[in-house]
Amino acid sequence: MKIERLSLTNFRNYARLEFSPPADRPVVLVGENAQGKTSALEAIFYLATSTSPYTSSDRQLIHWRTENDPIPYARLSAEIGGSNGAYHKLDITLMLDMTAGAARFKKAIKLNNVDKRVMDVVGLLNVVLFLPRDLSLVEGSPSDRRRFMDGTLRQVDLEYLLALNEYEKLLPQRNALLKRIGDRRAGAVELDFWDEQLASSGAVLIAGRQRFLRELEIKARDTHLALTGGRESLSLNYLPSILPAAEGEGRQLSFEVAGLDLRRQLTAEEIKPQFLERLHSQRRESIGRGTTIAGPHRDELRLFINERDCGLYGSRGQARTAVMALKFAELEWMRDQLGEYPLFLLDEVAAELDSSRRAFLLERLNGAAQTLVTTTELEIFNAAFLERASVYQVKNGQIQAGAR
Secondary structure (H helix, E strand, O other): OEEEEEEEEEEOOEEEEEEOOOOOOOEEEEOOOOOOHHHHHHHHHHHHHOOOOOOOOHHHHEOHHHOOOOOOEEEEEEEEEOOOOOEEEEEEEEEEEOOOOOOEEEEEEEEOOEEEOHHHHEOOEOEEEEOHHHHHHHHOOHHHHHHHHHHHHHHHOHHHHHHHHHHHHHHHHHHHHHHHHHOOOOOHHHHHHHHHHHHHHHHHHHHHHHHHHHHHHHHHHHHHHHHOOOOOOEEEEEEOOOOOOEEEOOEEEOOOOOOEOOOOOOOHHHHHHHHHHHHHHOHHHHHHHOOOOOOHHHOEEEEEEOOEEHHHHOOHHHHHHHHHHHHHHHHHHHHHHHOOOOEEEEEOOHHHOOHHHHHHHHHHOOOOOOEEEEEOOHHHOOHHHHHOOEEEEEEOOEEEEOOO
16 A cells, blocks of 8 residues: 555645655655654545544645635645555545634545545544554553544444544434533433443444454564564553453353453454343443443553553553554554555654664564654654665655755
């Protein structure tokens, strides 16, 4: 999988860009801050996922210089080639329609010049994004780790994507009903319908996360052992808030102490009735609090090094090593699912690493996956890496071949 051509119009600080990144060599985008390096990666990520990793407001993606135009807009376009010879052209247009007085935001998507929905094109282009702030996978909140799981799975698993979209629509509706019941403006029996729907979509999410983490852990552990010279072992501990149990040898095997067992896969059909039972048993408390207190929206993932929680007891260096291992594992896991590598996007990551971790990183950027790396300092890369990389200068919203 590769981008053969990237075209941007009025996107962030790009008034106009035409860029054909090499597919068989790492691409290094070098330049000062605020010149467009990160925006180029953001555009590729947006084309792949229809979301930005840097803002929750798509309006902010439209070039500020267009704000006085009759219809401010941004257009992102990619010509995408696959290892199987398939070729696609993907276009996303973001616009502010000012004709009705108040600005109305619109998003239009075309695949090979045919109108499509977001869910129709998610997965056409796949990416793994590595950012310095990804230390939040160890040190941040549970929502950061849920975002990591969802961001990977929604690219490769359509059932998961549909369940996630459904769950995210159902949850606020159920919460609103809980508040109405608490205010005596509705009856608790009305929860039956919403509980059934929430348990159905939520069970798919829990089962998908469990499978993903079980397979990811194997790859991450191998990379982590290599990074630490065999001294430290990485493990993943998935803690769904409903903690379902698995049937085994005629009895219930509960994993409430260690989290959901990553060696025993539960199906969505096995999880759903347990999720539904938990929603029923927690109704009184949920009504009192006006919110749903169990479900995938409250799941947790913990990273352990040598059986100690890295988020609680690990050093900064151990956190960086664990995150790097996770990102390389994510890259390899997606390759297994897709049959080809996704794009690998690294935004100012190398500067955050010490010399040994940086050397490990650069050695593995070998062209197997189309790779784009941003930096303000070309000097941090060793000569061997630069010799096999293509270096581009980014300045004032333009990308030109050659270093400074």
